[in-house]
Amino acid sequence: MINIIKNVLQKRKVKLFLIFLLGSSLAWFISNLAEQYTNEATFDLHYHSSPDSLLLKKVSKKNIRVRLKASGYQLLVFGFKNKVVNVDLSALRERGRKYYMSPMDYRGQIENExxxxxxxxxxxxxxxxxSFQRLVKKKVGVASMVNIDLxxxxxxxxxxxxxPDSITVIGPEIELADLEFIPTKNMTLTKLTGDFSKTVDLELPTDLENTTYSTNQIRVEGEVFKFSERILTVPINVINVPEGVVVRTFPETAEVLCRDRLVNLKKLKENDFEVSADYALFDENDDNILNLEITKKMESINVVRLKEDKVEFILMKQ
Structure with missing residues (x-):
């Protein structure tokens, strides 16, 4: 029993010794952290805010070596951080066609970091x-790839x-030379019975790596209505007929189909339209048939078309 008690006491002494040792070591470590030290470090440089009309292509320095002075604690914390500092290029100096930054300028920016x-x-x-590449600005149209299924x-x-129906792109001239329009992504709107307004992403080119765009999406909008139909009977006017000849068509009138809101269809009159047949375009192999064309119509009507676009004729001498 006595031996057991002695062993327990010896273990307690060892534990107390280790605790005091750890405490004194920690106190020594903390005391030393308060001291001032010098240390060398290498910063990776990240450049940003290039002038709007220029694209950064090459820099003479991608990192920089510095000698620092700070407390042990500050250097300890600093050592665990990613050593990257930002350099603002908005205030670059220019000499001829060369751009540069003095040591005083970038030192001040690094100190602020x-x-x-x-x-x-x-x-x-x-x-x-x-070294920069000059950028150009270009306005290009948007092409809708949205399929409207009514x-x-x-x-x-x-x-x-x-x-918008067009966007502004900024990039190197060589990238924008052949860029004429930007399509939307494919989208189908089915069985529409009312007005619609949808946001659709643009299909931005993936090969123009240095080009930026004023937006990457647009809105597609339209008004949809239930239509009515009306058919008007319009006289056929034959033009470019040779002198001494009369052209008579069978029938002498054509039917024009109009689709729109009922209130608009009620206002239509036959003389709002003109249907013509151009005798100068007659082909003798067409068996005395002329093509018909609507040469005058009400532009405000949504759908205007001929029910028949050909007519038979005979020639009569005067």
Whole structure:
């Protein structure tokens, strides 16, 4: 029993010794962290805010070596951080066609990135030089790839509206030379019976790596209404007939089919339309048949078409 008690006491002494040792070591470590030290570090440089009309292509310096002074604690914390500093290019200096930044300019920016408790004792003193590619601005149209599928007896009032119908692109001239329009992504709107407004993404080119776009999506809008029909009988006017000859068509009138809102159809009159047949286009192999064309119509009516676009004729001498 006595031996057991002795063993327990010895273990407690060992534990107390280890606790005191750990405590004194921690106190020594914390005390040393408060001391000032110097240390060398290498910063990777990240450049941003290039002038609007220029694209950064090459830099003379991608990293920079510095000698720092700070407390042990600050250097310890700093050592666990990603050593990347940002350099703002919006205030570059220009000499001829060359762009550069003096050591004084980029040193000030790097100091602003660091803690106020860290002092830069020394750093590279090389002037930074930059190579840019000039950017151009271009306005291109948007092409809708949206398929509009209307339900039976419904019409789209005028054309689909795209907002915006064009966008601004900025990039190197060589990338934009052949860019004429930007299509939307494919979308199908089915069985529409009413007005619609949808947001659709643009199909931006993936090979124009240095080009930016004013937007990556647009709105597609349209008005849909239930239509009525009306048929008007219009005299056929034969034009370019040779002198001394009369052309008589069978029948002498053509039927024009109109589709729109009923209130608009009620206002239509036969003389709002003109149907013509051009004798100069007659082909003798066509068995005395002329093609018909609507040469005058009400532009406000959504659908206007001929029920028959050909007519037979005979020639009669005067």
């Amino acid at each position: 660091l803690s106020k408790y860290i002092e830069i004792l020394d750093m590279d003193r090389d002037t930074m030089f930059f 339900d039976q007896h419904y019409l789209l009032d005028k054309d689909v509206k795209l907002t």
